[in-house]
Amino acid sequence: MKQKPALLVLEDGTFFKGWSLSHSYTVAGEVVFTTGITGYQEILTDPSYSGQLVIFTSPEIGNTGVNNEDNESLRVSCSGVITRNLCHSPNSWRMTLSLSQFLNEQEIPILYGIDTRQLTQHLRSSGAMNGCLSNQILEPKTLLKKLQEIPSMEGLDLxxxxxxxxxxxxxxxxxxxxxxxxxxxxxxxxxxxxxxxxxxxxxxxxxxxxxxxxxxxxxxxxxxxxxxxxxxxxxxxxxxxxxxxxxxxxxxxxxxxxxxxxxxxxxxxxxxxxxxxxxxxxxxxxxxxxxxxxxxxxxxxxxxxxxxxxxxxxxxxxxxxxxxxxxxxxxxxxxxxxxxxxxxxxxxxxxxxxxxxxxxxxxxxxxxxxxxxxxx
Structure with a gap:
């Protein structure tokens, strides 16, 4: 898959530039972080992450690919994935697909190559907030305008x-x-x-x-x-x-x-x-x-x-x-x-x-x- 530049913009105007391997996309959701260093497949298919852009604080994900047994629902539930490093050469006897293939098949955006530690620390001090993720629009001000249309998670029946x-x-x-x-x-x-x-x-x-x-x-x-x-x-x-x-x-x-x-x-x-x-x-x-x-x-x-x-x-x-x-x-x-x-x-x-x-x-x-x- 071809590498493309991508951009994450938070509702307070903070933005992060990285890379994607996905189809063309522009998605928005609440930006949250998870501190687990294992279990990315279970996390991605957990319906509780619906409407959210999930940051993995683990330095790298995708090392063991994806298998047929560890899904927690029929499909990926989150709106997007954010990670520091994405493993391009996974290896496991249980693996059926690489993580990037799995996400691409389900048209789930992934942003990698950014400082997830800095992003997580920013959310810890400022609080979880909505964000917009795109590899189509690389102008922060344009994505910031789109974020004004996204409702808060408070009061939302998902x-x-x-x-x-x-x-x-x-x-x-x-x-x-x-x-x-x-x-x-x-x-x-x-x-x-x-x-x-x-x-x-x-x-x-x-x-x-x-x-x-x-x-x-x-x-x-x-x-x-x-x-x-x-x-x-x-x-x-x-x-x-x-x-x-x-x-x-x-x-x-x-x-x-x-x-x-x-x-x-x-x-x-x-x-x-x-x-x-x-x-x-x-x-x-x-x-x-x-x-x-x-x-x-x-x-x-x-x-x-x-x-x-x-x-x-x-x-x-x-x-x-x-x-x-x-x-x-x-x-x-x-x-x-x-x-x-x-x-x-x-x-x-x-x-x-x-x-x-x-x-x-x-x-x-x-x-x-x-x-x-x-x-x-």
């Missing part, structure tokens, strides 16, 4: 573009565990049905649920209470997803009714925020978000290193009901990272216990959910 119009049953019944590089299936009760409300679900969440022997049915986040209850669920999972959780009012209203049914409910990331909103909390936009696979969370001197990807958080100033207990904090900034209801079988975490990519410190939450479902 769930509707990922939640499917139809329900489906997840068929994969095993999940790969990092134990002697073997495949494991955890025995469970196949008679139990878990409904996953799809805000932009990652495949590894479905794999984990399936590994406990559950029948996993995925429903759109726009489903009504009657549609959800028609499956006679033994448990309900609220998935991760993109955008502002406070804009997903239809799901918040549905949850308020479901709480009275006393069905075990587990929320992850966006699901955590929506559960908190339904319980009377408030959410807010973080300055630059939490994105990476090395975020410490915990309480009472117990720490889990976790995988995170979110730009919003539950406010610690929320008027929580007395029955709500905070179970985890993000230990970098002490934002709320986990809650549990003292009487109802409801709990949620702001991070990703399915760990794809990331450490497995928190995957015990699926075991807790399984116990609640089987004892309910």
């Amino acid at each position: 769930v509707k573009q990922f939640t499917g119009g139809q329900s489906y049953q997840w068929e994969e019944s095993i999940v790969k565990k990092w134990r002697f590089n073997s495949w494991q299936k955890i025995e469970g009760s196949s008679s139990k049905t878990i409904i996953v409300l799809d805000c932009g679900v990652k495949y590894n969440i479905l794999r984990h649920l399936s590994s406990y022997g559950f029948k996993v049915i995925v429903l759109p986040a726009t489903s009504s209470v009657s549609q959800i209850l028609s499956y006679d669920p033994s448990g309900i999972m609220l998935s991760n997803g993109p955008g502002d959780p406070s804009a997903v009012t239809y799901l918040i209203d549905v949850l308020k009714v479901l709480f009275d049914k006393k069905i075990p409910i587990f929320g992850i990331c966006m699901g955590h925020q929506i559960i908190a909103l339904a319980l009377g909390a408030k959410t807010f936009k973080l300055k630059f978000g939490h994105r990476g696979i090395n975020h410490p969370t915990g309480v009472f001197q117990k720490v889990e290193i976790t995988s995170q990807n979110h730009g919003f958080a539950v406010s610690a100033e929320s008027s929580f009901d007395d029955q709500i207990q905070i179970t985890h904090y993000n230990l970098n900034d002490y934002t709320i990272a986990g809650i549990v209801h003292k009487k109802l079988p409801i709990f949620s975490v702001q991070y990703h216990p399915e760990a794809s990519p990331g450490p497995h410190d928190a995957d015990f939450f699926f075991s807790i959910f399984s116990q609640k479902v089987n004892s309910n």
Whole structure:
């Protein structure tokens, strides 16, 4: 592929010149950074990155190419990719395509050859902001004008573009565990049905649920209470997803009714925020978000290193009901990272216990959910 000059312009006028290998493009989105040094394929296919231009702070990506097993959804979800170095000679026994081929096939822009350290430091001090990426228009002032038409992520409901119009049953019944590089299936009760409300679900969440022997049915986040209850669920999972959780009012209203049914409910990331909103909390936009696979969370001197990807958080100033207990904090900034209801079988975490990519410190939450479902 032929190398082309490319340009990134931020809404405050800052710009960076680099290179691309892609088709001709001009795209815009929120510019965010992730600190993980592995797992670029899982990150790129995570629906929670929808509408965003993702900066990889790792010095180089693409070394192991792309394979057929590590995708977290059907396609790349982010609007563009920004990196310091792009590997042009990847090598792995699992590889089917190079990263540049993979992105080009899906028409996802990539900008490389810029100082991502400087760009990340700028966003840490100024906050995440919209940006425009182009290899067609190389004049910063022209791209800056285009940015004025791009809405802020605050108040944006992006769930509707990922939640499917139809329900489906997840068929994969095993999940790969990092134990002697073997495949494991955890025995469970196949008679139990878990409904996953799809805000932009990652495949590894479905794999984990399936590994406990559950029948996993995925429903759109726009489903009504009657549609959800028609499956006679033994448990309900609220998935991760993109955008502002406070804009997903239809799901918040549905949850308020479901709480009275006393069905075990587990929320992850966006699901955590929506559960908190339904319980009377408030959410807010973080300055630059939490994105990476090395975020410490915990309480009472117990720490889990976790995988995170979110730009919003539950406010610690929320008027929580007395029955709500905070179970985890993000230990970098002490934002709320986990809650549990003292009487109802409801709990949620702001991070990703399915760990794809990331450490497995928190995957015990699926075991807790399984116990609640089987004892309910």
